[in-house]
Amino acid sequence: MNGAIGGDLLLNFPDMSVLERQRAHLKYLNPTFDSPLAGFFADSSMITGGEMDSYLSTAGLNLPMMYGETTVEGDSRLSISPETTLGTGNFKKRKFDTETKDCNEKKKKMTMNRDDLVEEGEEEKSKITEQNNGSTKSIKKMKHKAKKEENNFSNDSSKVTKELEKTDYIHVRARRGQATDSHSIAERVRREKISERMKFLQDLVPGCDKITGKAGMLDEIINYVQSLQRQIEFLSMKLAIVNPRPDFDMDDIFAKEVASTPMTVVPSPEMVLSGYSHEMVHSGYSSEMVNSGYLHVNPMQQVNTSSDPLSCFNNGEAPSMWDSHVQNLYGNLGV
């Protein structure tokens, strides 16, 4: 019965954090045999369970004997016997296995603890490896990092996610089975950035959905940019052709029109330029335009009497005069 109690003491403390348990185990393993027990009790004193206090006070006295008994009894659950503990990998594995069984129900609490621990360790820019329970790698690492608070014993899945915080540093956890030096981690971060942006570009460029693979997509993007630039060049050629050379003296025309017709043409520009919103006029561009002297442009009457010249943008009936550009500007003023 004593052994059972000892076993319960060790494994079933609901309030004892996993870390403390780990520390306890490690203290068992590394230093001499006598001190770990003391250390263990020191840790256990940190437990603040309402029910356990009274229990512990008695347990502190009784435990050494109980442990001795348990080893004799060969309680498989405990297995903290000094002969078996010293530096055997098997023992460690078993220990953790048993703990996993017991800790499964306390998963939530452990994740909570883990968050606390993570927060504590946040100041350092550290690369941590989190690995599965029961793998020897993790145990060895835990040995080395026994003092660090970040090292925790989780029952999560093997894949570890990246944690991005809003501090200057980006804390990254290396995935299982990958290198952990800073260069490769930074490299990985950079690659993920690039692939993120590639996805964004994929949405922009039409016809990129079917292509997979970075190289193909990048080629597609390059082709698209080139085609857009070629289109601009082609359209500028067209513009140059469509607009005839101005043969007349524009200034005189403008000067004339200022006097004659003030604002009678206001409604038509509004009609025509419905395709373009007039917001920019209200936003303050109009003052600029006034200053630059575009106001006195009103060659409409001279240019096209039949149809509304400014309807070029809507209907396609266009005066083949260069002045239409200026008319548009005037129309933007228009209101």
Add this chain to the structure above:
Amino acid sequence: MASADKLINTDVPEKDVFAFHFLQSLSNLRKQNPFDTPDQKNYRVRKIKKAAYVSMARAAGGSSRLWSRALLRRADKDDNKIVRFSRRKRKVTWKISSKRRRSNQRAPVVEEAAERLRNLVPGGGGMETSKLMEETAHYIKCLSMQVKVMQCLVDGLSPK
């Protein structure tokens, strides 16, 4: 036309802003060469093309984007105007040399394509690949906007 992506900001102004800037630059062109326009069409074409790019850069946000800044600098240099952003450019080139050396080792497939992209996108020589792709996205949006505007203009002006 706001992008839904929170990390990358590729907002581009509306079509009318582009139209306004383009028309303004075109009328400026006319004002500059009113009567003695050269007969050579190439000259006009080049002028119009340059006006298109410059107006696009201005419409897309002047100096707030790397590519637009580089474009405007290039245009000003051609006209022998004072280059304003030289100090920044020097900073950027400083970064290139240190970053390029390392970046050459990274994912050669991506880097080859990035080189080609750098030649296409103005100001691409001074950027890391991830930044380059952001700029490319914004550049593509602006280019397509400009193309739409010019297409409208041509359609409006061409006789039926």
